[in-house]
Amino acid sequence: MTNRFNPPSVWATINLSDTGDPIAQVLAGEEIDLDHFVAMAGPMSNARAKNIARDPFAAAEFFHTTIRIVLEEMFGIHINARGGIDRKEGILGVVNGYVGTVEAQARGTLHLHILLWLRGAPTPRMMREALHSARFREKMAAFIRANIRAHIDGTTRENFLSTPKQFNIAYSRPEDPRLPDYPRRAAEAERRIARAVQTHDCKTHTCLKLKKGRVVCKRRAPWPTADDAWVHENGDWGPKRVYPRLNAWNPPLIQVVRCNHDMKLVTNGADTKVRTLCFLGPVQC
Numbered sequence: 001m002t003n004r005f006n007p008p009s010v011w012a013t014i015n016l017s018d019t020g021d022p023i024a025q026v027l028a029g030e031e032i033d034l035d036h037f038v039a040m041a042g043p044m045s046n047a048r049a050k051n052i053a054r055d056p057f058a059a060a061e062f063f064h065t066t067i068r069i070v071l072e073e074m075f076g077i078h079i080n081a082r083g084g085i086d087r088k089e090g091i092l093g094v095v096n097g098y099v100g101t102v103e104a105q106a107r108g109t110l111h112l113h114i115l116l117w118l119r120g121a122p123t124p125r126m127m128r129e130a131l132h133s134a135r136f137r138e139k140m141a142a143f144i145r146a147n148i149r150a151h152i153d154g155t156t157r158e159n160f161l162s163t164p165k166q167f168n169i170a171y172s173r174p175e176d177p178r179l180p181d182y183p184r185r186a187a188e189a190e191r192r193i194a195r196a197v198q199t200h201d202c203k204t205h206t207c208l209k210l211k212k213g214r215v216v217c218k219r220r221a222p223w224p225t226a227d228d229a230w231v232h233e234n235g236d237w238g239p240k241r242v243y244p245r246l247n248a249w250n251p252p253l254i255q256v257v258r259c260n261h262d263m264k265l266v267t268n269g270a271d272t273k274v275r276t277l278c279f280l281g282p283v284q285c
Ligand SMILES: [Zn+2]
Pocket: 200, 201, 202, 203, 207, 208, 217, 218, 219, 220, 221
């Protein structure tokens, strides 16, 4: 792909909530009406965690099914019966190809790292030249505003942690676009879910590592803050972010998966280079 077309354009990580999502509970044998879902009808979070611990096959089936549907319905890639690829326009445009890898956390929960090649993306040389153009950088900033968000309206660096946070957010169903008032409900859901799952607290066993005698976060938190999406000539970029520990998300994806995830543009910038190396190398990310 890189030789024939262009380098990958987008890096994403999806940490599906196997203990939280009602679909995983149904696959583990619980009787839940997903069409008329009521979170308080249970099972409660303790019982849900036990169900998943008891049935790792259901957890893997949930992961595999959800990721397949995300690839098909959101990224527009479908493997047809002949083993070929059918493509349709998805949330990021048309995806030429992807490579993904599945990893397990210590407790066994699966997560996906994926690199996506977008149709029409520039080659590295074109990208290097185009980044000198203010018009191109503004176009990239518009792409970032639409697809990679790291700000919740109404929050500031100071008040972020005191804004209400909902627990067990994944034990829910996505907002139904067929019902009235969808844009408002979806925007509210995005704020609620992002507040619940997208903050990053560094922990010794997950992200902190020793680098040149200093303890640093391998995910590079805290991240730069900015009042608007930005792109520099060297390829460094970032979304609007006022709270430095709020990780970026993709707006349509967060509606559907309702779990922690991450999306980054792959440019010539330092941050995405590290991500790509981490993906291709033997390092667990
Ligand atoms: Zn960290």
